[in-house]
Amino acid sequence: MDKLWLIIRREYLVRVKKKSFILTTLLAPLAIALLMVVVGLIFSYQGDESKEIVIIDQGNMLEKRLKDEHNFYFRFSDRTLEELIDNRSQESFDGILVIPPLRDIVSKKHTIFYYSDTNLDLDGSDAIQRLIRDKIRDFKIREMNLDSEQLDNLNTQVTLDPEPLVRDDSDEETAGDNPSPFTSVIAAGLGGLMGFAMYMIVFINGMMVMRSVMEEKMNRVVEVMISSVRPFYLMMGKIIGVGAVGLTQIIIWAILIPLIASGANLIFGFDTQQVMLDEASAEIHPDDLEMMAAQVMTELKAINWWLIVPCFIIFFFGGYIVYASLFAGIGSAIGDDLAESQALTLPLTIPVILALYIMFAALRVPNSSMAVWASIFPFFSPIVMPARLAFGPPAWQIILSIVLLIAAAIFCVWISGRIYRTGILMYGKKGTFKEIWKWMISKQ
C-alpha cells in the first residue's frame, strides 16, 4: 500500500505542478467568466443606431402619443407623405411611418408603411409592429366602448402544476418535494449541467490516464517500474492520481467560477443571466419576473441536494474508474505509434458520446424507457443518471444503477489490469483486439 501511495503521489504532483495545469485551472474560469460577460453583452446589444421616425397617423388612432423605445424617437406630423418627402432637406428624419385609417373597426389585419432609404432590422420592425398593434388595440377598445379592465380579465394565465397521485401528508419533508411548474425546467438545467460535467471529466481524465500509460511504455520506464511494483498498483496509482487531479480541478473551479462571475458582475454592473432572461421574456411583466426568480430560488431550495450531491460523487467515481481503467488498458496495448491509438480507443469513445446524446434526450423525457435503461446500464449511467437525478427518479433505479456501476467498475479494473500487465511489456506494434482478448483470458 505504501508503494501505491507513492505512485498516486507522484502521478498527482507531477501533473499539479505543471505550468499547463496551473494555467488551465486558473485561466479556464476566467475565460468562462469572460465568455459569460461577452455573451451577456451580445445579448444585451440593441444596436447603437437611433432612428428618428415621423408618423403620419391618417386615422388619428394613436392620439399623437407613442413612447420612444428601442432607439426609436417618434414624432407626429400633420403633413402629407409627399410634403414630407419634398421637404426632406429642411426636416431631419430617418423614416416616415404611415398608418392608414382602419377600414373597419373589426378588421383583423392592417398594413402600415415605412418609408426610408435604409431598411429596418428584424428587431426594429418587430418592435414597431408590436407598438402599433398595442396602440390599435387601445383604439379599438375606445371605439367599441369596452372596459379595458374587464378585457384584461378575459386573459387567464394557465399554469400546469404537476401533482403526485398519492400525497404522503405524514412526512413533512416530502411536502417540499411537491413539484411546481418550474421543476422540470430547473431539473433539466441542473441535470444537463451535471451530465455534461461528467462527460467532460470522464473523457478528459480518461484520455489523460491513457496518454500517461502510453508515455510510460514509450519511455521504456515501465519495465523499471514493474520490477519494483506490481503492474496493477502502477495502473491503479495512475488512475487514482489522475482522478485526484481532475477532482482538484473541479473543486478549484467550483470555488473560482462563482467568485469570478460575481466579481465580473460587480465590475460590469449587470447580471448577465438577468439580461438573457429579459431578452427571452420581453413580454413578461417585471412583476412576473420577480415572482419567477423567487420561484426558482424556492425550487432550488426544494431540490433534494442531500440525494443529488452524494449520488453525483458516487457516479463521478464509478464512471471515472470504469472508463479510466479501460483507457489505461487500451493505452497499454498501443504500440509506439500514437496515430494507431485511434482504432483502439474508438470502442471507448463511442459509448461515451452515445451516453451524452442519450443524456440530452433524457433531459426532455426523463422517464422514457430509453432514459431509464440507459441510466441503469453502467457504461451510460455515469452520464445519464446524474442528468436524471434532479427529476427525482425512483429509488430502485438509483440503487440498481449504483450497484451495477460498482460491479462494472470492479470488473473493468480487473479486466484492464489483465490487459495492462501484458500490454505494457509488448513493445513495438499495437495489439489487435484478438490479442487483447487473449491477454484478458490468459493467466500470467
Add this chain to the structure above:
Amino acid sequence: MSILEVKDVVKKYQNHIAVDHVSFDMARGSILGFLGPNGAGKTSLIRIITTITQADSGAVFFDGEPLNLSHPERIGYLPEERGLYKKMKVGEQLTYLARLKGLKPDEAKREIGNWLESFGISDWWNKKIEELSKGMQQKVQFVSTVVHRPKLIILDEPFSGLDPINTKLIKSQIRMLNDEGTSVIFSTHRMEQVEEICEHIILINNGKSILNGQVARIKELYKDHIFRFKYEGDIDPYLLDQVEVREKQNGTIVVHVPTTGEANTLMKAMMDRGVVIKHFEEMLPTLNDIFIKKVTEKDG
C-alpha cells in the same frame, strides 16, 4: 550457498516456448553471464526472476527462499528496454525509484548522494532527465538500479548505447559491487563482453540452456588442440606433413594436432632441427566459437 536457484523453469507464450526447462544454480557473490542471441529467452528468464512474470512450471529460489513478491526489493534490475521519466529531476527520480524499492526517505537521500558523488555528478540533482545526454541518462539509470544496495543485480545488455569511457566506468562499478559481495547476472548477446567479466556462464538458445558452467572449464572442454608457435628459422616441411596447418606466415604458425602431447612432440622436433621457439600457446576457443559449435552441433 546459492543466491539463486532455478529449477526446471518453463515459460510458454502463445506461439512459442520462451524458456524451456532451464535449471541452474548461482553462487552468492558470483558473476553469471546469460549468453545467447536475441530472442533466445534471456529476457523472459530474467522477467521470471524479477517476478515481473511467473513461470508456467518449475521453481525459483532466491537466497534459499521460494521466490516471492518481497524479493524484488533485494534485486536491482536494469532492463534492456529502459528509460526514465523525462520531466522529472534526477534527484526526484532516483528518490522515487529508491522509495519504491523500500528505502526510507532519508536512507534514499543518503544513498543517492553517495552514488552521485562516486560518479562525480552530485550537481545533477536538480537537472531534468530530458536535459541530460544519453550517456548521462545511462549513469542515472545505473544508479537507480543499485541505489537500494540489492543482493543481486541483473543487467540486461548494460553497455548498449554506452561510449567506451562510460562502459569502463560502469564495468568498474560492477566489479566494485561484486567485490563487496553483490551477485551479478549479466545478460548479453555480445559474447566477448561476457568473457571479460563473468566467471560462470549459461548459454541459452531457443529457450534452452545449452551450456552451463565456469568459463575456464567450458573453454577447456571445448578446446580443439590448436597451438600457435612463434619462431625463428626454417621448419622442415616434413614436420608439417604430420599435422594440420591452419595458418603460416612471418614466423608464426598455427597448427591443429590430435592431442596436446603431439604439440610437444612437434615443438621438440622443431627445436632439434635448430628452430628457435619464441612463443608457444594453446589457442582456446572464444565463447563465440563455442556457441556456434554448440548450435550447429545441435542442428546437425
